[in-house]
Amino acid sequence: MALAFSREKILSATSQCMNFWRKMSTVSEKRNIEDHKRRLLATKFELKRKLYKSLYRDVNLPTEVREKYLCKLARLPRNSSFTRLRNRCIFTGRSRAVYEKFRMSRIVFRSLANQGMLMGVKKASW
DSSP states (O other), X not given: OHHHHHHHHHHHHHXXXXXXXXXXXXXXXXXXXXXXXXXXXXXXXXXXXXXXXHHHHOTTSOHHHHHHHHHHHHHSXXXXXXXXXXXXXXXXXXXXXXXXXXXXXXXXXXXXHHHTOSTTOOOOOO
């Protein structure tokens, strides 16, 4: 009985915390959605982009062919480039200081860790 109570308590606390961070900003959802769309585009055009780049950079090809592939590369959507991707916090949408392993910013990470919401994470003391 005590074990079931503690699980319910943990789940409710986790959902409260997630609801809090979701309510903080609706802009973060928009940013995360845009980033997700960019990631889909990047994976969709990855092979074409790599092919065009390699053919454009090949010195052995004639300049006309190289220019043709440069034009094809320029016609691809801008958001299909991997350099336009940015790691974002899944709770706030913050783009800086995001831990890749947890996919959250340092601020959210610290607040959740202090509340004991993250499994296997505890404050260091020596």
